[in-house]
Amino acid sequence: MAGRARATMKDVAALAGVSPKTVSNVVTGTVFVRPETVERVEAAMTELHFVPNLSARGLRNGRSGTIAVALPDLATPYSAELLHDLVEVAHERGLAVQVEETGAEPGREVELLSRARAHLIDGLILNPIRVEDSAVEYADHLPPVVLIGEVEQRVTDHVIVDSRAASRDITRHVISRGARRIAAIGGDENPEKETAASRLRLDGYRDALRDAGIEPDPRLEINPLPWTTPSAAAAVDGLIASGVEFDAVVAFTDTLALGVLHSLATHGKRVPDDVLVTGFDDVEMARFSSPALTTIGFDLRRVAEEALSLLNRRMTERTAPARSVTVPYELIVRASTGD
Amino acid sequence: MAGRARATMKDVAALAGVSPKTVSNVVTGTVFVRPETVERVEAAMTELHFVPNLSARGLRNGRSGTIAVALPDLATPYSAELLHDLVEVAHERGLAVQVEETGAEPGREVELLSRARAHLIDGLILNPIRVEDSAVEYADHLPPVVLIGEVEQRVTDHVIVDSRAASRDITRHVISRGARRIAAIGGDENPEKETAASRLRLDGYRDALRDAGIEPDPRLEINPLPWTTPSAAAAVDGLIASGVEFDAVVAFTDTLALGVLHSLATHGKRVPDDVLVTGFDDVEMARFSSPALTTIGFDLRRVAEEALSLLNRRMTERTAPARSVTVPYELIVRASTGD
DNA sequence: CTGAAAGCGCTTACAG
DNA sequence: CTGAAAGCGCTTACAG
Structure with missing residues (x-):
């Protein structure tokens, strides 16, 4: 078949002894066609390896599918x-x-x-x-x-998904587990770097801090760009190097959280004993990391x-x-x- | 613009005072067109928000792009x-x-x-x-x-990628690190379940065992289907439960290896102290798992x-x-x- | 239930 | 360098 011209509805119609319109009716199935006719047309389509040309269809009915x-x-x-x-x-x-x-x-x-x-x-x-x-x-x-x-x-x-509420809930959760110095990975004040998710999740994080009477600390709000595992790991490396104390890390995606876990493990910090960590999204790896990640699922x-x-x-x-x-x-x- | 009919080359041609052919020449850029003409046509295209209809182009020249x-x-x-x-x-x-x-x-x-x-x-x-x-x-x-x-x-x-050779090399590597009882996760004898990757990586694994004079043990060749992290974790759970001894696990993909690490951690087995683990593919998580995975990269x-x-x-x-x-x-x- | 005609919006020869 | 004509392969009215 390679090289041979592709069959068109006209070819099928000729072989089946019907009009192109009838072939079209059989292919689209929108109009009832007599069973014998359908059979003849289908046999012809099989014989010719007919496949409808979707460009032509798309051009005609204005939809590409x-x-x-x-x-x-x-x-x-x-x-x-x-x-x-x-x-x-x-x-x-x-x-x-x-x-x-x-x-x-x-x-x-x-x-x-x-x-x-x-x-x-x-x-x-x-x-x-x-x-x-x-x-x-x-x-x-x-x-x-x-x-x-x-x-x-x-x-x-x-x-x-109500990101702000979800972020508030997960931050409350770490507070309920005793955390007070909670780093937020992915939040940003800078409107140049801010994204929808970043903004809303940071708002939710601060909502929870406020409700618990915890003063936000700008040094704990870090936005590693792009939002990838290696950049999150580097951000936590930097946080540790800076000497700023923290007892929890709320990461704005699981991908970020996996980098957080890696950095903490590298520095000998135990999770959850020394630091609590959370993610967002519940990707499959969130269940299989060491330790498995507390996160927001939907x-x-x-x-x-x-x-x-x-x-x-x-x-x-x-x-x-x-x-x-x-x-x-x-x-x-x-x-x-x-x- | 919503609802208004989309402009065609004919519309653009009329507005620019040229023929549709000339518009086509400007759009495709295959033929030289006089700069003034190009400018007029482009102005018309902008004004009419013209976008070429790719179905029509596809129908005409037989390629959809x-x-x-x-x-x-x-x-x-x-x-x-x-x-x-x-x-x-x-x-x-x-x-x-x-x-x-x-x-x-x-x-x-x-x-x-x-x-x-x-x-x-x-x-x-x-x-x-x-x-x-x-x-x-x-x-x-x-x-x-x-x-x-x-x-x-x-x-x-x-x-x-030469899977067989790669699998042989990584198996040799764990042998060189002292392993003798090496489980293969992803290999399968059953032709019903066998895949190209499965077959070749199993062959490579056995090549390495043979070269080292190690007798293959069918109980160590496990193929968890589908090849996912949870099924690999379950497979290793089963292996441990069976009581069969092993000192290394060669997984045929990183996705499988991540499940292996999870299962071993759950059972208190330390990697690499108690068991060596390897993957295949070098996905990003291979660098960020605990511990990071030895693997085949390309x-x-x-x-x-x-x-x-x-x-x-x-x-x-x-x-x-x-x-x-x-x-x-x-x-x-x-x-x-x-x- | 089926046919003959027209047209979707482009581009490819064919002329000039 | 540009125009007028034809056609890519379908489907939509319009008839019967």
Whole structure:
């Protein structure tokens, strides 16, 4: 078959002795076709190895059957797990998934959205990093968009977890276990470096401190960029070297927390005996680290389903008001806070 | 703009006072167009928010500018890191990437390849699990395919790492550190469960044992399916419960090795003092586990580049003989074998 | 239940 | 350097 021209509906129609329209009806299955006819057409399709040309279909009906998923860093465990669920759910719903990486640069999100490529897709699921920079103001020129993650805007649909409350809860938890000098890894005052997650989780952390009457210490608020395991390890190395005392570390993602554990182990600090440690996201490694991580968990499969449902609705009702779905979280207590 | 019809080249041409052909020339940039004309056309495109319809272009020139990447499980750290590099390289070369998950079921690979969707793509990069089942025999009816990973066939292009030699080397390493009772996690005799990686890494492990005069013990060859961290942990739990003695564990992926470390820690076995442990792949967590993992590393970015180069060549020369590129590996010694 | 015609938005020869 | 025509392979009205 290599090299031989691909069969078209016209070829199939000729072989089956029907019109192209009938072949189309058989392929799409929207109209009832007489069983004998269906059989003849299917036999012809098999014989010719017919596969519909999706470019042609897409051109005709204006939909490609493909959505894009844009994530900051595909190599991160959290992104990988989220992508896994999104692809699974999308395929169940008959949609193909194209992936894009926005990276650390805020501009990439905007660029990506306005890029030509984006317009071969029927919709976009975006996990944004930045608040203001999120290209949502361009929503008018965009395909349907659903945001995953906390962003303070009401222009597009989004699926959120209440990060601030979750961060407050997990910080309260370490306070309840006796911690007073609690480092926050991922928080930042600098609006240049601030992200939606960073801002909200820092707010939640401070809420808990305030409620407990603990004075925040700027030296304990560290934002290692990018949010990776090695940079978190380096941040804790630095904290230890600085001599600032601490008895707990609240990391704003599990990926960061794994670096925290590594640094503490390197310096001979025992978790949870000397220092309590928590993460956020409940990635698979959070259960298998030494010690296992106390963290915030939520149902990623559910997030994926909600995102695709919102996107699907948006594809049909373009002008409906923006919807927001909140997925519940739970505090998962493990050995890293001495369960 | 929402709801308003998208501008076409015809609209742009009308506004700029040129023919659609000229607009096309400006957009594709293949033919020289007079600077004043270019400027007029570009102004018109901006004004109308023109974006070329890629379905139409795809229909016309037979290429979509999209490739597919099919991996067994997107949530696995190794897959995630590989996808990250593939997407990065593909984007540098102007290609979009569609992702597919083949899962554990061997049939999915075949199904996927023959599925209609596959034909909207210009090529496919596949990380196959099974040897025989890999749908490579269908290569004639397929878009250009490049395999990543060891598969014993010469029908399609592929990028490989010499798994057998690598597995032999790392097993030799633990033998050199004094181990004699070495468990292999991921090896399997059962052809039903055997995969390309499983087969070759088991062969390499046995090569090393034979060279050292150590008799293989079937009770030490365990294949936890699927190849995940929890199943590896459960496998080692079982091994310990069985009472079979061992002084080292050679895991066939880092993901498995992380589960091995977890199980050993749970049972109070110290690594490397009581048991040596090794992995394969050098994922990021291999550096941050406690202890850090001795493993086999290779350049994933390089793998991605080679795969895309092969695919690109295949897209132009469909009938050229299959090529194979071998990427070098290295033994990375870390604390888990007592460095 | 099926056919003949038209058109989705591009780009490729073919002319000038 | 630019235009007018044709066609990539489908599907959507419009007829019967």
